[in-house]
Amino acid sequence: xxDKIIAMVDGSIYSASVCEHAAWIAxxxxxxxxxxxxxxxxxxxxxxxxxxxxxxxARTRLLEELSELDEQRAKLxxxxxxxxxxxxxxxVDGAGVDEITTRLRHGDIVETVGEVETEARALVVxxxxxxxxxxxxxxxxxxxxxxRAAHRPVVVASRAFAPVERVLxxxxxxxxxxxxxxxxxxxxxxxxxxxxVVTVGADxxxxxxxxxxxxxxxxxxxxAAETELVxxxxxxxxxxxxxxxxxxxxxxxxxxxxRIRSLIIGSTxxxxxxxxxxxxxxxx
Numbered sequence: 001x002x003d004k005i006i007a008m009v010d011g012s013i014y015s016a017s018v019c020e021h022a023a024w025i026a027x028x029x030x031x032x033x034x035x036x037x038x039x040x041x042x043x044x045x046x047x048x049x050x051x052x053x054x055x056x057x058a059r060t061r062l063l064e065e066l067s068e069l070d071e072q073r074a075k076l077x078x079x080x081x082x083x084x085x086x087x088x089x090x091x092v093d094g095a096g097v098d099e100i101t102t103r104l105r106h107g108d109i110v111e112t113v114g115e116v117e118t119e120a121r122a123l124v125v126x127x128x129x130x131x132x133x134x135x136x137x138x139x140x141x142x143x144x145x146x147x148r149a150a151h152r153p154v155v156v157a158s159r160a161f162a163p164v165e166r167v168l169x170x171x172x173x174x175x176x177x178x179x180x181x182x183x184x185x186x187x188x189x190x191x192x193x194x195x196x197v198v199t200v201g202a203d204x205x206x207x208x209x210x211x212x213x214x215x216x217x218x219x220x221x222x223x224a225a226e227t228e229l230v231x232x233x234x235x236x237x238x239x240x241x242x243x244x245x246x247x248x249x250x251x252x253x254x255x256x257x258x259r260i261r262s263l264i265i266g267s268t269x270x271x272x273x274x275x276x277x278x279x280x281x282x283x284x
Contacts, residue, residue: 181217
């Protein structure tokens with residue numbers, strides 16, 4: 001498969017939702033799904049010499065036992081990874097996706113994303129990882145690294161999946177926001193969905209022109225889009241629109257108009273991903 005949705009699964013409470021989101025996207029775009037589980041370096045067998053200064057015979061036996069334990073642990077870690085992938089495949093298969101592949105990888109998750117994303121239409125990841133229940137107010141440690149590294153759209157799955165009917169596009173006139181509008185116009189994923197493009201901030205001629213340009217791009221693609229200019233703070237206003245209007249997905253640039261390129265993803269983006277109960281699609 002060269003046109004596929006890559007879903008990163010890790011066995012967390014978000015993994016089922018990641019699979020369901022990937023299957024929904026695949027169903028609307030005709031793409032296949034590849035499920036990837038990465039065995040991080042922290043899961044590699046221990047290599048510390050725990051034998052200390054022991055008499056030679058005992059030391060040799062201990063080293064042999066430690067080596068056997070490392071081998072057993074490595075086998076268990078790989079078996080767990082394969083089990084996670086099997087469960088994930090069952091979810092995607094149950095959603096009616098025909099083309100499904102799985103891949104068990106070793107190493108760093110960001111390095112893996114860099115190697116595989118050229119084959120992908122989009123990446124689907126969970127908001128948080130396996131420690132989700134212990135860090136409910138925080139984003140997953142790998143999420144920002146993935147967003148910074150990825151060149152494909154990153155779909156941050158919400159904890160529970162629901163079919164999407166209404167899409168909110170957070171538009172600030174920046175490069176990544178314009179790229180998001182162009183992506184929506186070109187992707188079959190958004191065909192037939194209700195789309196609203198919102199700019200939060202001062203009512204200026206530039207802001208209104210930006211919204212008009214975004215609407216023109218979407219109209220030309222046959223997508224019925226409405227626009228709105230809202231005063232206030234983006235994090236607050238966008239969150240209220242999501243709740244009030246039953247928005248099922250938010251699309252936004254990963255970085256704001258004044259992005260400091262070498263640092264973190266935009267503050268509005270971070271807050272939306274953290275607080276939204278719907279999936280957020282991030283565009284670089």
